[in-house]
Amino acid sequence: MQPLLSIVVLVYNTAEYLPACFDSLLGQNYRNVEIIAIDDSSTDDSLAICRHYEQRHANFRCLTQTNGGGAVVGNLGISLARGDYVALVDSDDVVTEEGYSLLIAEALASSADIVIGRATRLIDDQHSAAGFLYEPLVWSQHRRISSVDEFPELLHDGFYWNKIFRLAFLREYGLGMVPGLLYADREFVHKAYFYSRRTSIITALVYKWRTRPVGAGASITQSTTQVSNFLDRIRSVEIEWHDFDGIPAAETYRRLIAVTNLQRALQVINAIIRSPEFRRVFITAIQRLLSLFGDLDYRALGVRRVLYLELIKRDEVAGLCYLLALPFHGHVLAIDGHGYWQQPFLDNPELGLSPETSRIDFPTIGFFRVGGWSLNSSQLTLELEIHDTIMAHCEVEFAMQSLDGSAEITFQSRGLKGPGMYIFSVQLNSARSGSLYGLVLRYRSSVGNGQYRLGGQLLTDSGAAVLPLNADNGYQLLYSAPMGGVSLRTP
Structure with a gap:
């Protein structure tokens, strides 16, 4: 039977992580797949591990080639793929158990050329979103767009590995990666966005991007x-x-x-x-x-x-x-x-x-701080320290967003505590029980709009020091690595 999805794995000197990667692909609850592992002349045991998996699994193919780089490997995999859709995976990463079933379901429902899912960083086997900048904004809401003009923020996600692509679409426009280029993914993905006639985004976690220790084969993005x-x-x-x-x-x-x-x-x-x-x-x-x-x-x-x-x-x-x-x-x-x-x-x-x-036209990192938390059974209040002239020329709001993008609660009230000090509050009675919400600041200005997750240098010293903050009825304000910032946990 012809597979619906071809999974191309780019392999180079990742023997330590290959079994976890391959097992995550073979353990998918979506079964109509072929796996094409292409070894780029590894000098460790990667090729032997690939051969071992090929011998044990009928839908697993292993190839090797003279070292040419990840872009060449990816292009070769696309040329060999037989599925209606193709996915590209780095061999030290992991795909969630339901990742491809969710992506394929969305692809079939929307007839999409590209389907995108949420990713997380895998640091010492723990999930973290702290290393991402604007990508979580792309993944925060389910969308179907027919042109990148409808959602230009899409360009912030330039990864190839948290997506599936319609194979006929890639071949129609001759889309692939530039051979010899290390940073070949963004050029490939951005061009694909432009030509795509339907791009879908789901909020579910599909991909875990491993961060390896520096000096131990760290990826190009860590150098x-x-x-x-x-x-x-x-x-x-x-x-x-x-x-x-x-x-x-x-x-x-x-x-x-x-x-x-x-x-x-x-x-x-x-x-x-x-x-x-x-x-x-x-x-x-x-x-x-x-x-x-x-x-x-x-x-x-x-x-x-x-x-x-x-x-x-x-x-x-x-x-x-x-x-x-x-x-x-x-x-x-x-x-x-x-x-x-x-x-x-x-x-x-x-x-x-x-x-x-x-001139400062909007809340820019380094020119504002958030803290002054107050948490009780019915309300969360925070304080924004920012110069009054900045606030006079932009709109600012705070919101709580669920990790899966299915719920959002906006802070409704704003007060002025004093010069450069603004108070925002939100009622918690509409928050879902047993949920985790990430706090974000959004702004609209004459030079553009944006969003920040609240963490690191965006917090006042006192605001960071008091976390976690607990209310008597079980609400907790804390720093959450999976959210990449300050979050509210509901009882």
């Missing part, structure tokens, strides 16, 4: 400050930009992708302080991207990154390093009703920077 790794990421960004050359309908989409890629590239900017070699490579690469993108509006990246990019554009490398080395503070200066980051270059005549590069 982002290596020069070769960083240059590969920049190459993928440039390829992705040119993917949409001459396609007017894709212009807005590729500019959104460009902004997101700049944000990702700037995550490693602090490494330029301690490494002159990385500094030279980083500055040159970012300048090349800024020239390629032209008059890109990157204000949605937030005031800190806007200033960093302006300094890089002007080749003010010494000033940038000086700014990065300073202890950060979120001091805000009010000028004509707007808030500005009060840093050394705000009014420095030598640089001649426009004050607008330091």
Whole structure:
């Protein structure tokens, strides 16, 4: 019988994790599958393990090839697949027992070209969402869209492994990964989003992305400050930009992708302080991207990154390093009703920077804090510390979201406790019993909308110190790794 789903496993030196990966695939409660494990000339026992599974399972095929990289392996697997749909899996990861049955059910119900499920990070065999940035926003609600224009936030999920793709769709548009490119998944996935005629998102957890110890075969995403790794990421960004050359309908989409890629590239900017070699490579690469993108509006990246990019554009490398080395503070200066980051270059005549590069248009990380929790049997209250000028130019709300995306409760009331201190409350009588809700802050502004999960540097010191916070009737406010932030557990 021809399988409905082909699962392609990209194997390279993951012998320690292969049995868990293969067992999770063979243990799926959806059975109409073929598994194609392709070994990329591993130097450990990976190939032997693949052969062992091939001998024991009729729907398991093992191939080996001369080392060519994950993109080549993935493309080969797609070319060999016989199912109506195909999935790509990294060989150190795990798929949930119901993962593919849920994805296939949605694919058949919606006739989708792509179906996406929720992922989690697997750290010492524990689930965590803390390493994700904006991806949980993509997975928080069941959606079916016919064009990426309907939900441009989709681009934040550039992974290939938490999805299934209609095989005929991939072949119709010649979609695959660029051979030799380490960061080949985002370019492939973003292009697929653009051409997809139906993309579906389910909120169920389908994939567990393992984070391996640094130095023990850690993945490429854990080695982002290596020069070769960083240059590969920049190459993928440039390829992705040119993917949409001459396609007017894709212009807005590729500019959104460009902004997101700049944000990702700037995550490693602090490494330029301690490494002159990385500094030279980083500055040159970012300048090349800024020239390629032209008059890109990157204000949605937030005031800190806007200033960093302006300094890089002007080749003010010494000033940038000086700014990065300073202890950060979120001091805000009010000028004509707007808030500005009060840093050394705000009014420095030598640089001649426009004050607008330091204007804070929305709640930006480092310029607000959440804490002041109050929890009782019927109400949760929190305090937002933020400059009044920022609040005057955007809309802010808080909400509690269930882990599976099936429920959300919005904080209804807002009060002013004092200058720069706002109070939000929510009644808990509508919360489901025995549930876990993650707290999020959402904002809408003139330069874009966004959402934060509340954790880490977004919390006041006192707000973090009092957690977990318990109410007499069993409600608990705590930090939840699976949620990636502060959460409410109901009795």
